Amino acid sequence: MEKYFLAIDIGASGGRHILGCLKDGKIELEEVYRFENGMDKTEETGEDGRKKTVLVWNLDRLFSEIITGMKKCKELGRIPESVGIDTWGVDYVLLDENDELLGKAVGYRDHRTDGMDAEVFKIISEEELYSRTGIQKAIYNTIYQLMAVKKQTPEYMEKAAAMLMLPDYFHFRLCGQKVQEYSEATTSQLVDPATRNWDYELIEKLGYNKRMFQEIKMPGTVVGRLTDEVKELVGYDCSVVLPPTHDTASAVMAIPIVSERHEQVSAEAHDSLRESAQCYISSGTWSLMGVEKAEADCSGASRKANFT
Numbered sequence: 648m649e650k651y652f653l654a655i656d657i658g659a660s661g662g663r664h665i666l667g668c669l670k671d672g673k674i675e676l677e678e679v680y681r682f683e684n685g686m687d688k689t690e691e692t693g694e695d696g697r698k699k700t701v702l703v704w705n706l707d708r709l710f711s712e713i714i715t716g717m718k719k720c721k722e723l724g725r726i727p728e729s730v731g732i733d734t735w736g737v738d739y740v741l742l743d744e745n746d747e748l749l750g751k752a753v754g755y756r757d758h759r760t761d762g763m764d765a766e767v768f769k770i771i772s773e774e775e776l777y778s779r780t781g782i783q784k785a786i787y788n789t790i791y792q793l794m795a796v797k798k799q800t801p802e803y804m805e806k807a808a809a810m811l812m813l814p815d816y817f818h819f820r821l822c823g824q825k826v827q828e829y830s831e832a833t834t835s836q837l838v839d840p841a842t843r844n845w846d847y848e849l850i851e852k853l854g855y856n857k858r859m860f861q862e863i864k865m866p867g868t869v870v871g872r873l874t875d876e877v878k879e880l881v882g883y884d885c886s887v888v889l890p891p892t893h894d895t896a897s898a899v900m901a902i903p904i905v906s907e908r909h910e911q912v913s914a915e916a917h918d919s920l921r922e923s924a925q926c927y928i929s930s931g932t933w934s935l936m937g938v939e940k941a942e943a944d945c946s947g948a949s950r951k952a953n954f955t
Contacts, residue, residue: 653727657734659932664716680716686754702757717881731890736834741807749803755787763791781943782836783955789835807859814892822871822887830896840943898929
């Protein structure tokens with residue numbers, strides 16, 4: 648009997664549900680659902696009393712799209728063994744002790760982070776920050792978003808019982824378990840690549856609420872089973888399994904490695920060739936180019952080149 652596995656890939660401009668099935672040693676993929684995505688504009692009153700436009704994600708609509716695509720699998724008669732979600736990086740939610748959202752899910756293109764790099768660099772230099780994390784400076788990184796929360800809505804950070812990156816939040820809504828996946832967590836610029844855990848010394852130095860950071864898990868971790876509510880909505884049960892939840896990491900993981908003679912390599916040769924000079928280009932809402940390395944490069948030369 649054929650077994651199916653569901654990948655839900657959500658980008659900043661659209662999402663899709665892909666069913667995968669292993670047949671004769673090859674993965675066959677089928678797109679079963681597709682939907683549009685984008686940030687909504689909402690108005691808030693700033694500290695100066697002026698109205699300002701804020702860019703936010705409509706999480707309820709996105710979760711509704713997730714459920715709709717999962718229902719489609721049932722309609723097609725192809726029930727997945729597991730489901731996993733990836734999204735873009737850096738964006739997150741804060742939850743209180745009752746798992747209610749604290750504020751809105753502000754998007755990475757919002758201007759609330761303007762000047763927050765300077766606030767961070769008052770506490771830790773740009774050079775030291777890169778040497779600790781190996782992540783390029785980008786004003787939308789979670790580290791700067793959290794500084795904006797600390798400065799603009801400190802009550803949210805004080806009340807936060809959990810911070811979840813967006814794919815982790817959607818997994819939580821599917822199965823009720825709070826974990827944070829490694830690849831997505833690194834986009835926060837708050838992870839130590841040597842330990843592959845949160846840099847709690849850095850987090851404490853920045854004055855962020857340490858208790859809100861959840862345990863980091865690696866791709867392939869089984870998080871749990873669907874909640875009773877979700878099972879009733881989609882009409883079946885399955886496991887929630889972590890993919891690399893940062894969409895770029897998932898794309899890079901899927902890159903076929905070939906030899907210099909352009910032949911598909913054996914599993915034994917696969918890992919060694921990943922350290923070769925083969926370059927990838929991943930194109931989505933934007934494009935990224937790079938190579939795969941076993942360890943992060945946190946050197947000064949890497950920082951000056953703005954590698955991540």
